[in-house]
Amino acid sequence: xxxxxxxxxxxxxxxxxxxxxxxxxxxxxxxxxxxxxxxxxxxxxxxxxxxxxxxxxxxxxxxxxxxxxxxxxxxxxxxxxxxxxxxxxxxxxxxxxxxxxxxxxxxxxxxxxxxxxxxxxxxxxxxxxxxxxxxxxxxxxxxxxxxxxxxxxxxxxxxxxxxxxxxxxxxxxxxxxxxxxxxxxxxxxxxxxxxxxxxxxxxxxxxxxxxxxxxxxxxxxxxxxxxxxxxxxxxxxxxxxxxxxxxxxxxxxxxxxxxxxxxxxxxxxxxxxxxxxxxxxxxxxxxxxxxxxxxxxxxxxxxxxxxxxxxxxxxxxxxxxxxxxxxxxxxxxxxxxxxxxxxxxxxxxxxxxxxxxxxxxxxxxxxxx
Amino acid sequence: xxxxxxxxxxxxxxxxxxxxxxxxxxxxxxxxxxxxxxxxxxxxxxxxxxxxxxxxxxxxxxxxxxxxxxxxxxxxxxxxxxxxxxxxxxxxxxxxxxxxxxxxxxxxxxxxxxxxxxxxxxxxxxxxxxxxxxxxxxxxxxxxxxxxxxxxxxxxxxxxxxxxxxxxxxxxxxxxxxxxxxxxxxxxxxxxxxxxxxxxxxxxxxxxxxxxxxxxxxxxxxxxxxxxxxxxxxxxxxxxxxxxxxxxxxxxxxxxxxxxxxxxxxxxxxxxxxxxxxxxxxxxxxxxxxxxxxxxxxxxxx
Ligand SMILES: Nc1ncnc2c1ncn2[C@@H]1O[C@H](COP(=O)(O)OP(=O)(O)OP(=O)(O)O)[C@@H](O)[C@H]1O
Ligand SMILES: [Mg+2]
Numbered sequence: 290x291x292x293x294x295x296x297x298x299x300x301x302x303x304x305x306x307x308x309x310x311x312x313x314x315x316x317x318x319x320x321x322x323x324x325x326x327x328x329x330x331x332x333x334x335x336x337x338x339x340x341x342x343x344x345x346x347x348x349x350x351x352x353x354x355x356x357x358x359x360x361x362x363x364x365x366x367x368x369x370x371x372x373x374x375x376x377x378x379x380x381x382x383x384x385x386x387x388x389x390x391x392x393x394x395x396x397x398x399x400x401x402x403x404x405x406x407x408x409x410x411x412x413x414x415x416x417x418x419x420x421x422x423x424x425x426x427x428x429x430x431x432x433x434x435x436x437x438x439x440x441x442x443x444x445x446x447x448x449x450x451x452x453x454x455x456x457x458x459x460x461x462x463x464x465x466x467x468x469x470x471x472x473x474x475x476x477x478x479x480x481x482x483x484x485x486x487x488x489x490x491x492x493x494x495x496x497x498x499x500x501x502x503x504x505x506x507x508x509x510x511x512x513x514x515x516x517x518x519x520x521x522x523x524x525x526x527x528x529x530x531x532x533x534x535x536x537x538x539x540x541x542x543x544x545x546x547x548x549x550x551x552x553x554x555x556x557x558x559x560x561x562x563x564x565x566x567x568x569x570x571x572x573x574x575x576x577x578x579x580x581x582x583x584x585x586x587x588x589x590x591x592x593x594x595x596x597x598x599x600x601x602x603x604x605x606x607x608x609x610x611x612x613x614x615x616x617x618x619x620x621x622x623x624x625x626x627x628x629x630x631x632x633x634x635x636x637x638x639x640x641x642x643x644x645x646x647x648x649x650x651x652x653x654x655x656x657x658x
Numbered sequence: 659x660x661x662x663x664x665x666x667x668x669x670x671x672x673x674x675x676x677x678x679x680x681x682x683x684x685x686x687x688x689x690x691x692x693x694x695x696x697x698x699x700x701x702x703x704x705x706x707x708x709x710x711x712x713x714x715x716x717x718x719x720x721x722x723x724x725x726x727x728x729x730x731x732x733x734x735x736x737x738x739x740x741x742x743x744x745x746x747x748x749x750x751x752x753x754x755x756x757x758x759x760x761x762x763x764x765x766x767x768x769x770x771x772x773x774x775x776x777x778x779x780x781x782x783x784x785x786x787x788x789x790x791x792x793x794x795x796x797x798x799x800x801x802x803x804x805x806x807x808x809x810x811x812x813x814x815x816x817x818x819x820x821x822x823x824x825x826x827x828x829x830x831x832x833x834x835x836x837x838x839x840x841x842x843x844x845x846x847x848x849x850x851x852x853x854x855x856x857x858x859x860x861x862x863x864x865x866x867x868x869x870x871x872x873x874x875x876x877x878x879x880x881x882x883x884x885x886x887x888x889x890x891x892x893x894x895x896x897x898x899x900x901x902x903x904x905x906x907x908x909x910x911x912x913x914x915x916x917x918x919x920x921x922x923x924x925x926x927x928x929x930x931x932x933x934x935x936x937x938x939x940x941x942x943x944x945x946x947x948x949x950x951x952x953x954x955x956x957x958x959x960x
Contacts, residue, residue, distance in 0.1 A: 297759025299747065308745050389907040497803075499708045500736040501759040502728065655728075657709050 290407045292503050298513025304515060313477055314519055318527035320371060321473050322534070335596050336416050338385040339377045346394030350404060355431055356387065363596075374408060380630050381616055384596070385420050404540035412623040414464050416594050417634040431453025461540070466531040467618040468591045473527055474520055474550075475611050476558040476582055481519070482561025483574040485512045486653070491570055499655040505649045513558045513646065520554040521547070540625030549617050549631065552638035556610040566589040566652045585611045659684050659811055659842045660705060662723075667700050667709065674700045676865035677714065682844060682858075685838045690846040693952060697865040698741055698846040702813050705844070706736050706737060718740030719810055732760075735804035739815040739846075741796050745789035749780055749799055752788055753856035759805035774802035777832060794825030799828040801832065805841075812836065814845040818852065830855060850944050861948055863955045873944060880947045883907055884923050886937040896933070903932065910949050915945055 304310055325421045338356070342349050352506055366383060374386035386408035396403040407424045411417035449656045486508075489495040498508065524547075531537040539546070559646040569575035586592065588602060589611035595603055606612045620626045628635070660682040667675040675697040682688045690698050703709035705718060707727030716723035718730045743752045753771045761771055773820070775781055775908035782792070788799060797817055805812060814833070818826045830852055837843050837857075853859055854873050861869040869876060879958075890896065893916045900909045900918060905925035909918045915951060919939065929937050942950075 291761050292759055298758070299744065299751070299755045302751055303744065303746050446776055457693075492745075493738060493740040494744060496708065496738050496740075497736070497742040500706045500731055500734065501756070502732045502761070503759055569674060655731075657703060 291516075292507045293511045296503075296593055299513055300381050300512065300515040304519070307354060310481065310519075312421045313481075313525055314523045317477060318470070318473050318523060318530055322469055322527065322530050332418075334360050335363045336361055336594075337366075337419050337596055338362040338364045338386050339368045339374055339383040339385060340364050341368040341371060341374050341386065341388045343391040344389040344393035348394040348403070349389040352389070352431060353387065356424075359423055359427060362387075362505060373421060378410050379624065380625055381410070381620065384413060384416055386422075411620060412464060413594060416596065426461065431482040441641050442601050443562060450610060458529040463535075463623060464532075464533050464619070466537045467622045468615050470524060470527040470531065471553070471589075471611055471614045471618055472586055474523055474554065475585060475614075477523055478516055478520055478554060479559035479561040479564070479578050479582060480575070481516055482513065482558050483568070483578045484571055485562060486576045487568045488564035496657065499657070502653075505653045505655070508654065509562060509646060509650050513555070513562055516552070516558055517554050520557075521550070538623065539622050541621035541627060546618065546621045547622070547629055547637055549628065549638075552612075552635060552642055553610060553614040553617070556638050556641035559649070560610070562649045563645050563652070566649050585609050588612070590615050610638055659675075659686075659824050660716070660718050660844070662705070662714065664706060664714035665701065665711050665716050665723075666713045667697070667704060668712045673865050675704070675711075675862075676866075677728055678723070678862065678867045679714075679869060680860055680870060682842060684690055684855045685837055685840045687833065687844055687855065688842070688844045689853045689859040690844060690862070690950060691848070691859060692846075692862040696862050698862065699815050702815050702844065702846065702863070702916050706734060706813055707731055709929075711722045732807075733810045735807065735809035735812045735908065737797075737804045737812075737814045737817050738798050739819070741793075741800060743788050743796070743800055743803060746784050746787065750776070750784040750789055752799060756803040756806050762807065770806055774806050777805075778802040779828065794821045794828075797821055797825070798832070801829070809841065811842045811844070814843065814848050816848070818847065818849065819904075827854070852910060853944050859944075863952050863953055864959065866955065867895070868951050869947075876947050877942050877944060881919065881950050884920045884926070885940055885942050885946060886918045886920055886926055886929060887912075887933060887940045888918055888933055888937045889914060890916065890933055890935050900932075903929075905929070908950065908953065910946075912945070919950070 340353060341572045342353070353364060355363050357566055362385060364387070366377065368377065368386070371388065374383075374388065377383045378386055388406040388408070390406075393403045393405070406430070407420070409417045409424075411565075413420075486495065489498065528539070532539065563576070564574050564577045564581070568577055584605070588598070588606040589609050590606065591611070595606055595612070598606070616634050619633050620631055659681070662681075663679050664677040665675060665679070666673065666677050668729060678697075678701060690701070692698050700709065704711050704723065705716065707718075707730045711724065719733055721727075721729045723730070744755070750771065753774050754767065757767045757770060761892065770830060778795075778801060780795060780799060780802070783795065789795065791799065793894050799815075801817065804814075817833075821829065826849070832854065833843055833845065834855065845852070852901060857870055858870065859876060860867055869880065871879075893914070894911060897909050897911065897916065900906050900916070905921045905928055907919040907921060909916060910916075917940075920926065920929065923939070926937055926939065
């Protein structure tokens with residue numbers, strides 16, 4: 290314990306004297322947020338969709354077929370009720386819910402307007418925009434089809450009503466800012482700890498540490514803990530920028546956000562410290578960080594929705610902590626959901642943290658190679 | 659305090675330390691000498707438990723070098739060849755850090771750090787960043803960090819390289835004081851005046867231990883024959899020719915003079931006739947001994 294304290298004290302002193310580190314903590318959120326705050330929208334396909342079919346008729350099946358055939362909707366879940374749809378969207382497992390009323394087929398046969406309700410999780414504006422546009426188009430197309438068949442008909446045969454949830458105005462910044470925050474934090478944490486051990490190795494101070502009675506876990510924890518504080522400092526700066534400049538509303542509990550963020554910070558620090566234990570020099574550590582961070586940014590669902598990616602890539606993105614944190618931070622900030630919806634993500638991050646840090650502790654040997 | 663048996667370290671196919679067996683007793687200043695790359699640092703690192711020996715064994719303070727390295731680390735101090743303190747911490751902070759690592763109680767710490775600052779002649783510089791110290795000061799600070807835990811054994815790897823003669827003398831005085839207080843010290847050096855002050859000297863060449871004795875014995879017993887000093891303006895160009903003479907065993911240059919090793923005292927006259935200057939019979943210095951040993955070893959190997 291005393292030895293951890295000694296390392297902590299030393300790390301804090303060094304951190305305080307390192308202008309570059311402090312600059313990175315404050316300047317990075319500002320620059321990155323302003324830079325990425327307004328991101329380009331891309332077309333989205335294969336949006337996970339659930340259906341609640343109360344009609345169970347040939348007509349409803351025909352309509353659903355049209356949704357599937359468009360390529361934009363992957364209907365893979367038949368819900369048993371309205372609440373299940375709500376739950377599926379809340380938990381993020383689907384982004385679109387299609388609801389057929391019980392009288393769907395009947396009204397259609399009578400020549401009345403048959404309503405199809407389409408619920409869209411619009412907190413992801415990229416996929417929601419696509420969903421909304423496509424759903425409308427499908428409705429129009431199907432309507433036309435029937436017009437041609439029954440030219441004597443008066444009203445429009447189908448009426449599809451879309452309700453964008455969480456982000457009704459489709460503001461990109463709402464969706465992007467929390468994600469960028471996640472990227473900034475993981476970037477800072479990984480890069481800084483990646484240098485932590487290997488820098489001492491290069492400077493020769495590690496050899497001196499190796500002849501002291503310090504234990505591997507004491508050194509690793511002593512190196513990691515100071516950066517947790519730094520991570521929180523950075524998140525606070527980023528949240529302030531998000532709230533003040535982009536007016537991103539924080540709908541969920543701030544306390545919960547801070548609490549759950551801990552495991553994302555520790556997972557990121559785990560990646561960094563492991564890199565530091567593997568790399569031979571600082572240059573290598575830097576390259577390895579880059580090698581880890583780039584896929585994180587590309588595959589985590591930050592730039593492109595995961596649903597739009599090939600299945601293999603989707604599996605790959607499961608081993609990226611940022612993937613889970615994006616669900617957490619978007620969930621809390623935009624949807625206002627709480628811990629109970631985020632248990633799998635939190636568990637995943639805890640597993641990452643424990644495995645990565647334990648791996649580093651085992652990997653570090655008080656021997657020169 | 660330290661005993662090794664056939665301690666060996668190989669890096670790939672290259673053997674840096676070759677079956678070294680040595681013994682160091684309590685309170686000794688044990689000098690470890692040898693040309694660059696002869697394996698001094700490698701040996702010390704093994705004795706400190708930070709380098710795994712390839713074969714052989716060793717016992718330090720009663721602990722096995724391989725199985726109980728962590729126990730050894732609690733009781734030794736080490737100063738590596740390269741300055742290895744934190745440049746961005748002050749003198750006081752560096753000392754405080756090592757005091758913390760060795761678990762020195764808080765009540766005791768201030769006093770101990772004060773002692774170290776006094777010992778290292780660093781008074782008034784406590785709040786100076788280590789980066790801003792000159793090399794002599796740095797070296798003494800590193801020593802302070804190495805002995806703040808009051809180790810039973812102190813390993814010093816070329817502690818006085820790159821330091822002015824005055825600072826060197828100040829440093830060695832501290833070492834002698836420590837030995838006087840019963841700390842065992844193993845020190846590597848390239849300076850003969852420092853070697854002279856060691857109680858025992860080991861000389862290694864190309865990884866092998868080729869001599870291990872007191873400075874007195876080394877000077878008296880190693881060199882067989884008579885050593886003559888020749889001062890000649892063309893001395894440097896005469897070495898090869900001199901070595902071809904039947905009564906000359908060896909020849910090397912020491913500054914402006916040549917040291918010529920002869921078979922017998924009678925050969926001095928022949929040498930004088932050959933060179934045309936008066937040769938002087940001298941007592942071998944440690945340097946003569948080491949040059950002699952290194953040459954002999956190299957001949958035997960090739
Ligand atoms: N980690 C290593 N990998 C490969 N070779 C090494 C390693 N460490 C040392 N060596 C080699 O082992 C030999 C002995 O090195 P060592 O540092 O022990 O010599 P030294 O006697 O301390 O020399 P110097 O007086 O220059 O400090 C050298 O040839 C060196 O190149
Ligand atoms: Mg050396």
